[in-house]
Amino acid sequence: MKNFTIAIAVLLVMASFTTNLTNSSSTVLSDFEGTLLESAPVMENNNGDVTVTFTVDENVLVSSALIGSSNEIFLVENGDSESLKTVTLDLQPVNGMVKTAFNNIYESNYDVAAMDALLNASEPEKRPKGAIIWD
DSSP: OHHHHHHHHHHHHHHHHOOBSSSEEEEEOOOOTTSSBSSOOEEEEETTEEEEEEEEETTOEEEEEEETTEEEEEEEOOOOOSOEEEEEEEEOOBTTEEEEEEEEEOOSSSOTTSHHHHHHOOOOSOOOEEEEEOO
16 A cells, blocks of 8 residues: 555656647746756646746856747846846747747856857856747
């Protein structure tokens, strides 16, 4: 009985991360440690309207752009605060597929608003990526 209860609990947890109800689905992106993200990003497809929702520090600057076939999301560290903010961005499909990736730029004794600092910033080892494909 104990194993059955554990199996049901695991099944419910797994079901809470992925749903497929009337052309809706969601995907939780993993490997966000080592980035500026405070929570795992969640990509949602609601009848072809795809969004990604994530949490960052209140002082992190967030921007996005469609580069090639990927919706690139740029996170720029701009100091620390005691607060977090939740950000939801619309993602654009290319050829029936939506791809996204997070680019993190860390503050390291430079003015994060200066273009020179952005060009010389290094990319973290882990970079969350995801894709939703539909017909």
